[in-house]
Amino acid sequence: MVSLVLVSHSRILAEAVLSLVRQVASPEVKIACAAGVGADRLEFGTDAIQISEAIASVHAHDGTLVLMDLGSAILSAEMALDFLPEDMRVEVRLCAAPLVEGAISAAIAAGLGTALDGVEAEAMESLRPKQEHLGSAVPVASRTDDGPVVGHDDHPSVTVIMPNANGLHARPAARFVQTAGQFDAEIFVQKTGAGNSAVSARSLNKLVTLGLTQGDAMTITATGSQAQQALEALSALVKNGFGESTSTLPDPIPATPKPTKIVDNSGYTHRITPIAEGIALGPLRRVNAARSGLLDATSVDSPEVEWLQVQNAIARVIAALRARHMRLSTTAQQQAGDIFNSHQLILQDAELLSSLRQAIYERKISAEQAWQSTIAAQAEVYRAMSDPYLRQREVDINDIGAQVLSELTGVTDNFTDTWTTPSILLSDDYTPSQVAELDPKVVLGLISRQGSSTSHASILARSLGMPMLAGARDVLDDVSNGTCIGLDGSSGLLWVDPSLEIARALTDQRLSWLAHREHMRLNSQTNTVTQDGRRVEIAANISGITDSRVAVANGAEAVGVLRTEFLYLTRSVAPTEEEQVTTLSQIAAAMQGRPVIVRTLDIGGDKPIPYMNLPIEANPFLGVRAIRLSLLNPSLFITQIRAILRAGHSYPCRILLPMITLVEELVQSHKLIEQAHSQLAAEGVAHAWPIPIGIMVETPAAALMTHEFAPMVDFFSVGTNDLTQYTLAAERSNPNLGHLSDALHPSILRLIDIVVSEAHALGKWVGVCGEVAADPVAIPVLVGLGVDELSMNVSAIPQAKAIVRRINSTGAITLAKAALRTDMACAVRDLVGSMSVVSGEQP
Amino acid sequence: MSQNVITKDEIVAWVLAYAQAISDNRVLLTELDVAIGDGDHGANMDRGFKAVAQKLQSGGTDISQILKTTGMALLSTVGGAGGPLYSTLFLQAAQACAGKSELSLQDWTGMIDNAARGVMARGKAAAGDKTMLDALLPALQALIEASHANLPLADALLKSAEAAEHGKQATIPLIAHKGRASYLGERSAGHIDPGAASTALLFLIAAKTLAQS
Ligand SMILES: Nc1ncnc2c1ncn2[C@@H]1O[C@H](COP(=O)(O)OP(=O)(O)OP(=O)(O)O)[C@@H](O)[C@H]1O
């Protein structure tokens, strides 16, 4: 275990820091102080000899990290190293982190058994929460610094092959940055090969400029306490093609065919590049994006003001992008919303911001100019790329650039003009934001002179159902505005001034296309039944209002688990009852009448909640968590129950109790729930009563006691993630225990079988809400076991519904029976592969 | 006592006289440090050199050992930046005159050269950063020139003391780039650097106590 030495001018300060650290860190971490000079060391100063003695007193071979305050503390610490024996000196590291924050982060990391590099990295990152909280405007330069050359040092790393046809472009890179950001680790990515430098996974721009194309190898390196987890998650993300199909995107630019002219007896037809399917017929309308010219160089005397202005402008654009992202995630495909998500990330890129800041402060130019030149430089990087797909990202950069600029200058382009006649638009090219803002009432279809099928604008057009053609070049140049145009987005056909006969045919085709779309939309909203008519409810696991909107759009039939932890974390006092009623009601309202199962607080010693003073436990997952915590804090629990009962008055809410192990716990919970009810009744407050109550089955004990629990509950929800972890006695996040984390292990299936049969015997229904509920392989097995509800992440819902609809339930029962008799998880998976119970799939 | 060498006893006398001078100038050094630092340079140095004086009461076996004792005593008693820096100065000086029973001008120059290199390496400062180096480096320069010119030792020591004093005065307009004063940025200009003042004093005392027969 890494040891720590705290060096300060003040003995009192050092000792106080030590007590702060002791509050949070494992007692096993050895920490020594070296501080003060003179009698009793009560005078301010540092002493190199004392420092070297302090190091020697705690040092072990895992290494020692020395944290210090300022000035002579640094010099003395360096000098202290000179007095250590050589073999010890190489294992001691002086750390530049701030003393208080650094010591706390380092001690926590050391207590977790992190190696010296990782402990140091943790300490160096320790200012981040404070900076983020206070919104420090200045990007920390070191964060975007290029990383270590991979292979150097022994940082954990993985090498993966880029599977996506279009390489690491903005959307997958945004996913990568976001995934990387979830872990406490410094992550660097390098295109494999000599001489390539590593870039930080925090910088979207730098990642994209690596120019990774399909088949390229990339090495991901991580340091920090969660380095391993981060690497696993990231390599899984890459291997899964970043969640996009690895070949979905049609051919890139070079495929743009020359327009061909087909002359027939009535008007004439062209064939150009089809982009987004659909039929449109209407008058032509030219639109031109107003490209503002370069601004004159004017020198400014207050860079602070310029910096503030540009930051405000960026903040406004980010807010607009966020709104657009939300709107699109609910009405169109996720891919479309992701585009604006990646635009947001570009605007938050530390790299971009720091060169912007530099331009303002060092070249003393105006916010507008600085922004223009920064964006121009960034666009140039993309323009210079050899990969045609990446080259197109220039459009995105310019799109964002124009939005911020128009915020700065107040000048907008004519896309916000209004016209009332529904038209077909012609432009050189469209930016994603323009397409997203188009009003379908006045825009029937889009034609671009340039453009290709892989630009973000095209993706948006497709997901918004806006028919589009590209590559028109000059074919419409002689056609005047208002001329009737017909287009077919699937074939690429373009009619100029079509005959009446053709116009009529196109109108019919348009109507049947619109009807087909409506049918598709409605279909995803209907309840799910298997091929032979068995009802399986597909529900959503959500943790907030955004999720619930997406859940509805994706066809969720209920909320299977509403995690309420978000109400409690990252705040300094417990949420009030009123606040909870409001939030729960908003979420339930967004579900538009669908049932909402609210899970009570599921939290333990692994998540610090300042106002609860939870003791640090050696084994949080086996400690006071979930219902155990609620029962120890009855007032907190009753407040939550009162909120659920009150929200339940207007919306169909249900209560779900997490981590029930003993029958006594359920009995006690019922008492508290009844107490909440009698309080509300006595106060005359409207609330739901009785309310359906269910328990989570997460411990083997609960599963085996289903028969005893069943009379006291209305339903069961099997939490397969925890059930697997507790049954197989393997921590989920432990990278060495991956083989012990498959929820399809027959032991788990047998427990589910017990739960389902004993619950059904007493007329209670059973849901499954772990990751396995969304696993295409597991779904037929779970349906075969008789599970009534599958609850999953919102994005998995459409696929799960499609799978269930193709299941033959008799076949699924046979499959489940066979699965219960296997001896390992992979045998179950093989079985699903060999017995085809899902139609339309190859066995 | 030969006029052109420095003996072991003179070295002891030099260090002890410097300790006394620091004590006498304690208030002055502190005032300088109040202006651009944390007001402790006088107290720091005095605490350190009182401890040194204690250690050197019984004299010492040889020059190198006396200088080393001085450096080590400073290390754990000064407390401020002066601790590691003056400690380094004396330890590096000790290293340069290992095995020597008396020092010629060339020896003394070599010794100061080694000491200055040590201080630069330790503090990572350069000339013009408004630190003790701004007195130390001109003094060294003067010694090098004097030893090339083969000046008598006493003249050389005088020239180095003048150069150090000159360097000290020249720190007034400088902006500090190292140490506590660097936190003041431009506001550090307009004052003498306290470390440069204590270093100038070191060379002044050397001129007064060494090679004076
Ligand atoms: N990095 C450095 N290199 C050379 N000289 C330095 C350096 N840092 C400080 N000094 C010198 O040290 C002098 C200050 O010494 P002092 O004993 O007052 O330490 P301090 O700066 O108060 O130390 P502390 O950081 O402990 O408060 C400065 O005037 C300067 O000449």
Ligand SMILES: [Mg+2]
């Ligand atoms: Mg000071």
